[in-house]
Amino acid sequence: MNMLYHVGKYFILMAKVFARPEKGNIYYRQTVREIMNLGINSVGIVVIISTFMGAVITLQTAYNTENPLYPSYLIGLGCRDSIILEFSSTMVALILAGKVGSNIASELGTMRVTEQIDALEMMGINSASYLILPKIIAAVVFNPLLTLISIVVGISGGWLAGTVTGVVSSQDFIYGIQYAFIPYYVTYTLIKTVFFAFIITSVSSYHGYYVEGGSLEVGRSSTRAVVYSSIVILLFNVILTQLLLS
């Protein structure tokens, strides 16, 4: 019952979020600000994590396919598919759920407990739409770009690690990443990214927007935002994979 209550409340909030904006230009400014906050400020962590994950994937694939029957270009192929299919969408989404989700929940939670949201309502502003919609738009627009950056950087990290350690030659790795390439995989990962971006921002916003109490509750809402966003991402990962790849 409690879960149904929250699901219902979440959809009511989303209905408020997607109500027609009152002043378009103010929403535009907010969206640009959120692209900076949630998107551009996440490029660094995505690059660092993708580089190292690409490197680890390459090395692990290499050490697990030492059989001479396996051609070494498979290391590049394995790295490419792992990164495109799962890492750059799902893993990056889980990492962003931690970084961006906690940021959103604590920001909105603090605004709630310090009555800033009440102040917006007093000015006749649909606070849910004004505060949450720009975050959702920013993430849905920018996260696919983060995913593409993650793919490029991750594969580059794999190539660098593979060639520096000598587990695969540069030529074989590059052949591998081109071998049997299915462009639809990129579409698949971008579709997943859009869903995950919506989940991260909307679930975290829900937890922040309805905070009651003080700073302790803001902290708890931030934790809940990360936990529930991650669970919903994993659930939708299964559903979307079945729908898009079956």
Add this chain to the structure above:
Amino acid sequence: MIVVRNIYKEFNRVPVLKDISVSFEQGKTNLIIGQSGSGKTVLLKAIIGLHDVDSGEILYGDIVFNRLNFKEKKEIRKDIGMLFQGSALFDSATVEENVIYPLDMFTNMNREEKIERANFCLKRVNILNANHLFPSELSGGMKKRVGIARAIALNPKYLFCDEPNSGLDPKTAILIDNLIKEITEEYQTTTIVNTHDMNSVMEIGSKVVFIHEGEKCWEGTNNDVLQSDNKILNDFVFANNLAQQVRNMK
């Protein structure tokens, strides 16, 4: 003028406001007083529509405010200024941007006109050379004054203040009280102030409404407060030694 008629509100089946009826007059500082948890803030938030009441009416002039939809309420809210307990300034915006916010939302002024209006309001509350500071860089008293500047940006007909001098030293508290009184008289606003500070009651309380456990227990002027024989009110007003000494001297 704002009239509240028989309003009732409960949270989780616990009554918080019980059949309260009261009127707040224009050009006067109307004070709602009572102990913490008595229902003052809920009453104030019900009047401004941040809490929906379960029954009763809230009238702004002839308009039944609590029956309006969001869009219709917005029209009334153009005429409302609100100073929140913690000032509720937007952390990510500068002092100037905070005061400009309601102008952005409700007017079609150009940028220069908005800045001019913001400067006028900030000057009115004696905030000078702080336009580009952020709320975190302001003292408690300054935050309250910026909150008042934001509240008066749209020349409101109604001004609401929730615990305007909580957390302030006595001298700054008196400054804020006097500022609210001056603005009320200058703009002829219907001002409603929530407080449990007896200094405020004596300084600016043109009309005082005492709330106890969700019920209106007493109403009168600041001069009547000290002479009332209402026991519950007296327990509240003369709770400290200083007040008791003042009463004994009288």
